[in-house]
Amino acid sequence: MTLRFLQKYPHALELMYDFSHWLLRPFRRWLQPNGRLEGFVTWSEEIGKRAVFDCQMCGQCILHSTGMTCSMTCPKNLRNGPCGGVRTNGHCEVKPEMRCIWVVAYERSLKMPAYGHEMLHIQPPVNQQLEGTSSWINMLHEVDIALPDGWVKSADIHIINPASLPKIA
Numbered sequence: 001m002t003l004r005f006l007q008k009y010p011h012a013l014e015l016m017y018d019f020s021h022w023l024l025r026p027f028r029r030w031l032q033p034n035g036r037l038e039g040f041v042t043w044s045e046e047i048g049k050r051a052v053f054d055c056q057m058c059g060q061c062i063l064h065s066t067g068m069t070c071s072m073t074c075p076k077n078l079r080n081g082p083c084g085g086v087r088t089n090g091h092c093e094v095k096p097e098m099r100c101i102w103v104v105a106y107e108r109s110l111k112m113p114a115y116g117h118e119m120l121h122i123q124p125p126v127n128q129q130l131e132g133t134s135s136w137i138n139m140l141h142e143v144d145i146a147l148p149d150g151w152v153k154s155a156d157i158h159i160i161n162p163a164s165l166p167k168i169a
């Protein structure tokens with residue numbers, strides 16, 4: 001069953017997003033990663049979000065920051081887009097028959113008074129270790145925003161000035 005037509009109503013979907021937060025938060029202690037209910041919650045999330053958003057179960061949902069459009073449906077899986085290959089008609093360079101999901105995301109974000117501005121946020125790379133897990137549970141326990149071992153916060157990255165590097169003879 002597909003419910004993709006709901007994506008025509010991004011404002012309603014952002015309200016649903018807030019509502020789902022409000023609904024899930026009191027159950028935080030029962031909804032644990034690797035907990036008893038994880039399998040059921042993951043299954044429910046996959047059924048519902050696949051029908052509406054073609055969710056790919058990345059485990060780190062950023063729908064509200066990308067115009068209620070799943071960034072993982074981009075053929076390049078870009079978390080920040082678009083790439084440089086968008087065609088002049090707004091279609092994808094990999095799948096010419098498909099509109100670029102980032103063009104669509106931008107259009108939808110303009111209809112989202114609460115979260116539309118988050119289209120301008122830079123998203124970290126997707127953590128592949130969370131693939132297949134419930135983003136709802138990960139969100140409740142902030143697993144989705146935790147940095148994996150060896151990763152550095154973007155704010156902690158110091159840009160090297162090429163002029164300060166030693167010259168190679």
Ligand code: SF4
Pocket residue numbers: 049053054055056057058059060061062063070071072073135
């Ligand atoms: S961002 Fe991730 S969790 Fe959210 S709809 Fe897309 S694949 Fe699913």
